[in-house]
Amino acid sequence: GAGVSQSPSNKVTEKGKDVELRCDPISGHTALYWYRQSLGQGLEFLIYFQGNSAPDKSGLPSDRFSAERTGGSVSTLTIQRTQQEDSAVYLCASSPWRGTDTQYFGPGTRLTVL
Amino acid sequence: GESVGLHLPTLSVQEGDNSIINCAYSNSASDYFIWYKQESGKGPQFIIDIRSNMDKRQGQRVTVLLNKTVKHLSLQIAATQPGDSAVYFCAENISNTGKLIFGQGTTLQVKP
Numbered sequence: 001g002a003g004v005s006q007s008p009s010n011k012v013t014e015k016g017k018d019v020e021l022r023c024d025p026i027s028g029h030t031a032l033y034w035y036r037q038s039l040g041q042g043l044e045f046l047i048y049f050q051g052n053s054a055p056d057k058s059g060l061p062s063d064r065f066s067a068e069r070t071g072g073s074v075s076t077l078t079i080q081r082t083q084q085e086d087s088a089v090y091l092c093a094s095s096p097w098r099g100t101d102t103q104y105f106g107p108g109t110r111l112t113v114l
Numbered sequence: 115g116e117s118v119g120l121h122l123p124t125l126s127v128q129e130g131d132n133s134i135i136n137c138a139y140s141n142s143a144s145d146y147f148i149w150y151k152q153e154s155g156k157g158p159q160f161i162i163d164i165r166s167n168m169d170k171r172q173g174q175r176v177t178v179l180l181n182k183t184v185k186h187l188s189l190q191i192a193a194t195q196p197g198d199s200a201v202y203f204c205a206e207n208i209s210n211t212g213k214l215i216f217g218q219g220t221t222l223q224v225k226p
Contacts, residue, residue, distance in 0.1 A: 004157070031212065033212070033213065033214075035216075041218060041219075042203055042216040042217055042218045042219050043158070043203070043205075043214070043216040044216075045213040045214065045215070048212045048213050050212060056211070056212060056213060058213075059213065091157050091158070093157075102148065102160050102163055103148075103160075103214060104160065105150075105157035105158045105159070106157050107155075107156055107157045108156075108157050
């Protein structure tokens with residue numbers, strides 16, 4: 001079946017602009033995660049959605065970052081007033097229903113802030 | 115603080131040899147561990163996982179070993195192939211928190 005998809009695959013923006021990144025999880029998966037990967041680095045946890053529970057936002061680096069998950073499916077990560085240090089690959093993952101299940105990753109969105 | 119670290123940033127092996135990638139973790143409350151493979155320009159791909167009530171798990175050509183006493187995890191790849199060239203990440207889940215803590219990654223280079 002279809003895996004996790006993300007759009008756009010690449011995004012170039014100017015410093016100070018807002019960006020929205022989209023994630024479509026695997027159908028039926030109730031848990032959804034966002035991570036950030038800087039060049040040559042590991043993955044940094046950002047936010048976690050589990051069903052209808054309040055999301056775990058503990059990894060969001062600043063209040064410029066926010067995420068929503070509508071209807072328990074598609075998620076959007078929004079970065080306001082982008083800074084150059086926000087440049088990274090933003091990865092989304094989903095898992096069937098609970099936090100300790102295997103997470104399946106999308107291809108990521110490469111964000112470049114000029 | 116929480117951390118997952120890898121001992122070597124780059125591992126170079128000859129095609130056909132076995133590869134061993136090591137990982138240390140620091141949180142005793144971690145109860146689930148995963149190895150991911152990431153090829154250039156792609157998202158991480160699940161390889162194998164292990165829960166803390168096990169010390170060994172085998173998959174196809176891969177074996178994960180978990181030593182909770184010294185908080186050490188390893189990934190063994192048998193008969194390494196050129197297609198195994200990638201960056202390998204270990205990740206830990208801290209008891210039902212949902213989020214994974216990733217190590218920095220080890221680059222595996224397979225020489226033909």
